Amino acid sequence: MSDVSPAQQTFSPWRLSVAPMMDWTDRHCRYFHRLLTRHTLLYTEMVTTGALIHGDRPRHLDFNPEEQPVALQLGGSEPADLAQCAKLALDWGYREVNLNCGCPSERVQRGAFGACLMAEAPLVADCVKAMRDAVGNDLPVTVKHRIGVDRIESYDFVRDFVGTLAAAGCGVFIVHARNAWLKGLSPKENREIPPLRYEFVHRLKQDFPALTIVLNGGVTRDDEIEEHLKHVDGVMLGRRAYHEPWQMANWDRRFFGDDASGVVQAREQAEAAMVEYCARVAQQGVPWAHVMRHVLGLYNGLPGARRWRQVWSDSKLKQLPAPAVFELAHQRTPRQAEAA
Secondary structure (H helix, E strand, O other), rough: OOOHHHHHHHHOOOOOOEEOOOOOOHHHHHHHHHHOOOEEEEEEEEEEEHHHHHHHHHHHHOHHHHOOEEEEEEOOOHHOOOOHHHHHHHHOOOOEEEEEOOOOOOOHHOOOHHHHHHHHHHHHHEEEEEEEEHOOOOOOEEEEEEEEEOOOOHHHHHHHHHHHHOOOOOOOEEEEEEEOOOOOOOOHOOOOOOOOOOHHHHHHHHOOOOOOEEEOOOOOOOHHHHHHOOOOOEEEOOOHHHHOOHHHHHHHHHOOOOOOOOOOHHHHHHHHHHHHHHHHHHHOOHHHHHHHHHOOOOOOOOOOHHHHHHHOOOHHHOOOOHHHHHHHHHHHHOOOOOOO
């Protein structure tokens, strides 16, 4: 499966992307998503610099060639460590290295990175510069962040943050259009309670026309994507893309002008491809349940979807090979028509 087409080359690499999501966007999830869209940029889960410097690098960094284009997201705040990890991203063949300045979880805060870094723009600028020095022009260094922290709700705050990082060499900003409340809210509540302010993100593009500005947060429908693309360079979706993956099957055609040749044309075709993939990774000791958990939203909205999910989620069937479970799923659930 080719990862570049003439259609893709006419658009920003950041036109559409799926957000980095902890415990979700692993290599198996990304393999599945790539069956649905060739051109959407995919991100790893956030990987901390400590995990890469002191841990099992292949476990954190290896990916399937079919996943490209894929970007590595890092969590950290030490410029030297981030520079070392950015070089690893380059050596491993990633298309981008992204610094997380948006995660509000207390665990991330204890590590002195994530959203709390927005209050330390000069430090983040040092991190960006160190990463840029490590990879030169061979790999884009990008930043994902919020529009503010806690009760700081002034546009000037995020404008100055972006301006400081741009001066350090960052040219791509992925902006979650909510504040991060560092105390009193869970990560889930931080995705729902602070109000969305899309106008802040749109205004960043007006004030920094030479930068690539990508909007993230609360977008669920293709029509919304289309509307935001009138104001910014790209849109990133997270949980909506994960829970309603078939939505992505139309993205290449609608947003990249590509008829999606080489991409699956039906849900069952995608499921069958993932069953084949399960057989491949089983040789590496990966149980099919670790893979197919990412596929459970595939038939959402169709009759029989709930029963189909129950089969693939049945712990009593985990000892069977994936092809056998596939057959059981479609014995219990009639094959789905691809209408509407």
